[in-house]
Amino acid sequence: MATAVVVAIFTVLDQRLSVLLIERAAEPYGGEWALPGGLLQPGETLEGAAGRKLKDETGLSDVFLEQLYTFDAAGDGNAEIVVAYFALLPAAQARLRRELEWRPAWRALRELGRLAFANERVLDYAQERLRSKLDYTNVAYSLVPVRFTLRELQGVYEAILEETIDKRNFRKRVVGLGIVRATTETRKEGAHRPARLYEFTSREPMVLF
Amino acid sequence: MATAVVVAIFTVLDQRLSVLLIERAAEPYGGEWALPGGLLQPGETLEGAAGRKLKDETGLSDVFLEQLYTFDAAGDGNAEIVVAYFALLPAAQARLRRELEWRPAWRALRELGRLAFANERVLDYAQERLRSKLDYTNVAYSLVPVRFTLRELQGVYEAILEETIDKRNFRKRVVGLGIVRATTETRKEGAHRPARLYEFTSREPMVLF
């Protein structure tokens, strides 16, 4: 009996909270969609194993990664328990290593069918956690590029919370409470007025108020 | 390599947040203090194992029990990882089964020395979690009897948060926001005016606001 580690890797693509899934090659659940994961190797830490999986799929290693919950293994004869992590990345870094045989792909969370290993348990839990952390921490920094417009940031909040937010109140809160700060730069986009660029005052995880 | 489960069992005794510790009989760490725990048995669920440990020490099974965090095992050659749970009980149920060879005892959290297996990691994490849950959930119901005076409840909050609270504001919040409700009963205690008894409007875990 061994310990499995799985990682739910999220990004906001096209105004939708999306998660990285792979199409399983081997049995059990061959051909079905699942979260990337595998067995904890001897001598490896849990966070190390989760980071390794993350790097396998995306090539990235310096992103937000946090332990989520530990589940009893369901339906997998190999593992006894499953330690789930979740990771967040900005859409711009959401490139996949498509050369891999298990074909990682981004799938909008709202449009998922059934997954292998009852991985829905993990995703439900992760979405809940992400929503609440959005409210009382600055995690959102890990979902946007270093410089961004307030509208982009608001889009990320709206996609995750699945509700619309008042522009003025959003700006007031996020700037007024010191989560982000204005830069002097602007960006022109299409047929619009140039938009001011902002940055997070801190890009370390921190609890607000 | 196996999976260990440990349980941090808390109660508020004598105005101090206290945790149940055992004195280890076997090696490693023989004679040192540790959290109750053991290996996950084949076919057992994580919560099942935690509940079993809880019952072993206290005889109780119907109390608040929640998964806390999963740690890499430190210093134990047997386990690979450690899944920590925490439990809460009212002081009145804080009877120990002293007939056990490993001598469970309540120890105030503020006055602990070093523990076996680096169990401090678990306690720090648990205390943090308990404090924040006190703010935004009704967990406190699991630390007081069904009927209690507001002063008793306030004492529990103060012991855990390690700060004093204004009596009037506390009453306003806890009653006004519907966490507890007054009963018609009162209780006389010593040389004092009789105090009104209260009860929680819900004794299921719930998130406030």
Add this chain to the structure above:
DNA sequence: CCAAAAGTGTTCTGACTACACCCATGC
């Protein structure tokens, strides 16, 4: 000149803080 998104301020409400005095009881 039109469409599209950026930007901006005020008012109201509800929660939280700080704070001081009277009352019932047992000794």
Add this chain to the structure above:
DNA sequence: GCATGGGTGTAGTCAGAACACTTTTGG
């Protein structure tokens, strides 16, 4: 009659919610 703890109300502040119009730009 006094010591102990129970019980109560008000005023101020601050954060969050609701809400509409003007500006810049490209086509």
